[in-house]
Amino acid sequence: MKFFSFSTEEKTGIGVETKEGIFNFTEAFDTYQHAKGARQPVSLNFLQVLVEMGYCSANTIKKVLSDPWVRSREERLRLTEFRYNPPIERPTKIIGLGRNYRAHAKELKHEIPKEPIFFAKSPSAITSHEADIVIPHWLDERVDHEAELALIIGKKGKNIPEEEAMSYIAGYTILNDVTARAMQKEDLAHNSPWFRSKSFDTFCPVGPFLIPADEVPDPHALEISLTINGKEHQRASTSEMIFKIPEIVSYISKFMTLSPGDIISTGTPQGVSPIKHGDVIEVTITGFGTLRNRVVKEQQI
Numbered sequence: 293m294k295f296f297s298f299s300t301e302e303k304t305g306i307g308v309e310t311k312e313g314i315f316n317f318t319e320a321f322d323t324y325q326h327a328k329g330a331r332q333p334v335s336l337n338f339l340q341v342l343v344e345m346g347y348c349s350a351n352t353i354k355k356v357l358s359d360p361w362v363r364s365r366e367e368r369l370r371l372t373e374f375r376y377n378p379p380i381e382r383p384t385k386i387i388g389l390g391r392n393y394r395a396h397a398k399e400l401k402h403e404i405p406k407e408p409i410f411f412a413k414s415p416s417a418i419t420s421h422e423a424d425i426v427i428p429h430w431l432d433e434r435v436d437h438e439a440e441l442a443l444i445i446g447k448k449g450k451n452i453p454e455e456e457a458m459s460y461i462a463g464y465t466i467l468n469d470v471t472a473r474a475m476q477k478e479d480l481a482h483n484s485p486w487f488r489s490k491s492f493d494t495f496c497p498v499g500p501f502l503i504p505a506d507e508v509p510d511p512h513a514l515e516i517s518l519t520i521n522g523k524e525h526q527r528a529s530t531s532e533m534i535f536k537i538p539e540i541v542s543y544i545s546k547f548m549t550l551s552p553g554d555i556i557s558t559g560t561p562q563g564v565s566p567i568k569h570g571d572v573i574e575v576t577i578t579g580f581g582t583l584r585n586r587v588v589k590e591q592q593i
């Protein structure tokens with residue numbers, strides 16, 4: 293079972309995909325609250341709100357969709373024509389992991405890190421499944437794809453112990469950590485931060501789905517792959533991560549408070565390569581679906 297954010301001509305909302313089909317969860321939840329006689333019904337229009345309320349679970353989906361009153365309206369709740377929005381659009385932060393796969397650290401001629409390396413990516417870089425990755429007209433140097441498994445924080449935490457870290461995760465998604473590679477290398481060579489190379493508008497495609505954590509028994513046993521125009525460039529198992537998810541979450545939370553909706557991207561495996569105008573990039577994680585984006589070079593006006 294998967295959540296997603298959607299919009300149609302008239303509205304935006306939360307959708308769910310189950311074995312039975314694709315449903316408008318915002319309306320299903322309204323119906324459910326009505327059936328239960330909720331005194332203060334809440335409107336669940338955004339996944340970030342659902343995450344904040346602690347409702348990001350397969351259990352919630354089951355409970356709502358199996359309610360007899362909701363079931364009796366099932367046909368009306370089916371979603372047909374819609375566009376995917378990013379599952380989370382306004383996180384307080386996006387944190388990326390650097391060099392978290394040995395073979396990738398090697399291909400960029402870096403040493404294997406002794407403790408997690410993390411960096412920020414601007415939340416304004418977020419874009420959705422099927423949207424264009426836009427390379428500015430003035431940027432003629434190398435831009436790379438980076439296929440990654442990302443996690444979404446479910447509750448506020450600071451100094452989170454490793455043993456408790458998994459309980460702070462609401463779910464998982466796919467993220468393409470698009471990077472202006474030449475600019476990043478140049479900045480590194482000058483001991484400058486590489487924030488700008490990661491943070492161009494549209495350089496953070498994410499989604500299309502938010503998979504609730506209780507649907508992912510082992511996030512370190514997932515197959516991740518990336519193709520450009522159908523040709524495979526990256527394939528790895530998330531078991532190859534150097535720092536595992538509990539350690540990553542615990543480590544980052546020593547420095548900053550993690551908030552619901554925050555995105556932590558766990559790093560890319562080997563096989564990063566340049567992307568150019570017209571390319572179609574597809575990132576797939578087993579059971580998660582596929583995140584697809586076209587690359588467009590901005591026209592100079």
Ligand code: MG
Binds near residue numbers: 388389390469560
């Ligand atoms: Mg990355």
